[in-house]
Amino acid sequence: MLTSPPDLYPSRVAVAEASPPVVHLPPLSALTSMEVTIHSGSLSPRLAEFLPCIRSAPVLSSITFKYPKATPIEYIPASRLWIDMDKWLARLAMHVKTNKRLSLVLKPWPEGNSEWEGCLPEFRKAGGELSVITGACNWSK
């Protein structure tokens, strides 16, 4: 069991913590769905840097992380990357102004099985819903 997972992106996170995202996007007032394709097992530094620039999407109802089964998303709860992702998702979930809850969908292709309970705690607390479409993630807990 992995108790103290390594931080995959220590230097990037250190920079990110020192300064907020440089680019401030205006509220994406019409955005209802987002799909992010992840090819190499984890969010690329560029994607991880970019996504928090989306600070407000009041009618967003779903975010889909799509990834190849051969290189599943590696979720490591204590990594700065996923802590930051969790906080970003939580912020979006809290600021949704519709009756629908923000849903995060994990969608592998082709299909497989996965364990995912307990992932992204802040996002869930903020009212976000997590669903895995017969996922194939290597979720380390």
Place this chain on the structure above:
Amino acid sequence: METLPQELLDAIIDRVPSPWAHHCSLVARRWRKRGQQRHFSDLMFWREVDVVRWYTDIPQDPDGIPSYAQDVEFQSIRFWRDPTVLSRVLKCFSRVKTLTIAETAVPPSEVQNILSSGEFGRELTSLFLISPWSSVPTLMPLILSFPNLRELMIDHFLHSHAPASLLPGGTCKRGPLQSLELSWLLNKDIEYIALCGVTSRRIDLYVGDAMIEKIIAGSSETMRELVLQGT
């Protein structure tokens, strides 16, 4: 056969499998128009000589055979010996709905001629620019001019000559596109597209080093769907 209504004949011709469809126009006079409409609906030009042959062999009547073309593709014509051929041919494609320019040059000197041809582009809804052999500023007046454009895909500008100043050559007066797909573009090209006011309801972006934020910010009030791809 002679008593069949034309609508029924047309429906029969529409069901003839593609490899044999071009024979239909030779069956009978009443089969000709529909047969030709099927045969000439999708056109692909691989060489300048084919474009020239089309221009010389087919009567260039905007209401005739060229008007049957709905999906036209120019592929791998990187240089034009006669730069005016492209605009002369495009002028008669009055009903084209989908235009693909793949690894093909649009001579800068001909852009105005294409635009002034009047009929071309009026019904164009989809424009695919795949590794075009022209720069963004060269093609932008075309992109901005098509009044009914709904879908724009720009993939990998090989000849990206971003303008020295980022003053756009025009601004988009059309409403938002239904779909905008950009991949492998340079920062200045993306910035230029954003400055020209190209917006969309669905945006599909490859997240490289380019300034995708500019495009997203430009569509902040219209974009309903955002697709990001990145390695």
